[in-house]
Structure formats: structure tokens, C-alpha cells
Amino acid sequence: MHSFNMPASTTDILCQLISIPSVNPMGRDLTGELYLEEKMSDWLEEFFQSIGADYERIEVAPGRANVIARYESPGSNRMLLLDAHQDTVPVDGMTIPPFEPIIKNGRISGRGACDVKGGMAAALFAFRKLVQEKPPEAANVILSCTCDEEATTIGIKDLVNCWQEPNGRSRLIQVPPDAALIIEPTELDVVVAHRGVVRFRINVAGRACHSSEPTQGINAIYRMARVVSLLEQYASKLQDSIPPHPLCGGATISVGRITGGMSVNTVPDHCSIEVDRRLIPGEDSQEFLQDVFKFIDSQIDFEIEFEEPWIDSPALGNHNNDWITKRLLKCIERVDGEHRSVGVSYCTHASPVGASGIPAVVFGPGSISQAHTNDEYIEIDQLEKAAEIFYQFCLDEN
16 A cells, blocks of 8 residues: 555544545446545555554445454453444535535535544544553444445445354454444434334336327326325325324335336336335334335226335334443533433434344434535534544443
């Protein structure tokens, strides 16, 4: 590897991370230097190597890897997992240079500044401090930098498999951690519960013909229009049939994308929609899928195809994470005063981690309202406080 320029501060680390494009193509057929996490993984390898940390790079898919580092404590049996994802959403429509970090008015701007390279920078700073200072009261710490959070979550699934189905794939994490902190922008509050998400396609077939004689064919888009109308009815039905969760709100369903047809002068023989269903703690995705299929199928006279979900992440409940929440809130209070435990409507890597039985919470600097925006930024004050909180959290005396 070439000579590595070690960043001194959390701000320096974040600026370097922003300058390395790691855009998730989000299912689109996009290639080039901007896309996937390979260069980000290269940088992380250099960072961990330069501080003398024990690390490994595990390829999950071509050009996509998890980079995992471990701090081995001399006097603790407890293992804590900190996870941050390497990828960002695309940069379409951004009003600032996405990969040229700008420091101004106490903020750092650029793609990923908030979601979630800011949190990753703070965690890297804290991890380096652990490795350099070797505090005797520290826990064993795994810092995972996972791939593909923004689309199909293959990175975190692969990580969880390292302890659920240990087969030598990982050298550093073969047993379950005692608790996990998933890094996302929470404004330094602790997210103890959030909704899950199921995403799937529904396909409808028709019969193509020339548009000058449309009655000779079967219009798949017309058919799908009936399905979409039924899903709108189903969405209203959800509000009445499933009581909202006190921390993260109610169950929802939304049609987000529709594709179909070949040309305007051809009656379309196919149409597909992509559906987003948000689950509240306690819901089962398979029960939902059976229910929505039965609701639609009972009211139409043609065949529909439900594809298997490409994302099926359960909700995060707060039934087993009380001890880790209290521990983290104590660390936050020492650095930034009193903060809250909250629930949120979005979904994170805490879903598959929590589903594996690990007590998990979500925490980090920045506001979710700035994630994915066209002028994404993070407050430097929160960034620096988060680094100290991460460090305190890793000390086993708390």
C-alpha cells in the first residue's frame, strides 16, 4: 500500500472519508469510480494497519467488503460491537460538491457527512485512542465497517452470519457480542426501538398488441392500476387494524415505483410495482405478506406474482436493550448532559443484529433530517462529542 496520511482529528478523518466516493447504485446498473465501497475499504485497511490494529477484510460481493477491526482488552470478557456503514446514497441533485468537504460555520458538508461517515469518523477516532492508550478497564471492541446498507443490506447480514453460523469466514468475530451500538445520526439521543421494513415486487402479466386495436390485447398497466387501488385501500385498513407502537408509530405500506410496457404504441404485456411495508415491533413479515396477498387476490380476476422480498428486516424492539441503553446514556451525560431514549420510524442495521438476539441500540452524531439531502452536513461539535462518547462507551467500568 502507498504511504498513508494519518488524519489527526475527527474532522480530518471525516474530510478524508467524504473525499472518497462510496455511492451505492441502489439497484441501478451504474459503474465507475463513484460507485461501491472498494476505495473506502482500501482506506479503512490502511487506517487500521497504520495504528497496528488487528483487522480483516471480508469480501461480501464483487467490489464490496466488510472491514472489521478488533481491540483485545487485557482484562475484560465483555465484547461490544460498533457498526457503521461505508456506503452513501447517490449524489443526484446535490447543491454542494459531494466529495469536496467544506468546513464552514461549525459544520462539515459533503455526501455522507451525516449519513454516516461522520459517525464512522468519530468511531474510528475513538477506536484509535483505545489501541494507542490501551486502558485496562476497556471492553473487547469490534468495529465493523459494513457495505451496502442503503440498498439490500448484504453487509450486515454477512456480519451477523459470522457469529450465527461460524465457519471460519471471520477470524475476529466468531461468537456473539454482548451488545451492539449501530451508528446512525440520532442527535446524540439513544434509539431503543424502530420500525422494520419489507420491500418486494408485485408483477402482473397482460398480452401485447398494437395500440390501434387495444381490445385485441390485455393491458397489464390497467390491471396493475386495480392492484395499486387495492393497496391504497389496504393502507387505510392498516391504520385501523394494527395499533401504533408507543415509541415508533404505526404500520404503513407504500407503493414507491411502477414500471411497465415497451412503447406508447404497444399495449403492455407486463407491469411491476415495488412496495415498501414498515413493520412495528412484534409484527411478522410472513404473516403480513400472506395477509396482503389474500386481500388483493380475493378482489381480482387475474393472476398476480409476489416476488420474494429483497429486504426483510424486522423491527427493533426495546425488550432486551435496557442495560446497554442505561450504560450509553451515562456516557452521553458525562460528555453532553442529559439525553433521551427514543423510538424512530426508519430502519437500521439494528434490525438483523437485534433479531439475532443481541441487545442493540442506535446512536450517533448528526440529524436524520440532514441524511440524504442535497446539502448534507454535520455539526462539528456533535462529531467531536460523539468520539468521546464512543470511547467512554468502550470502557468496561461503566
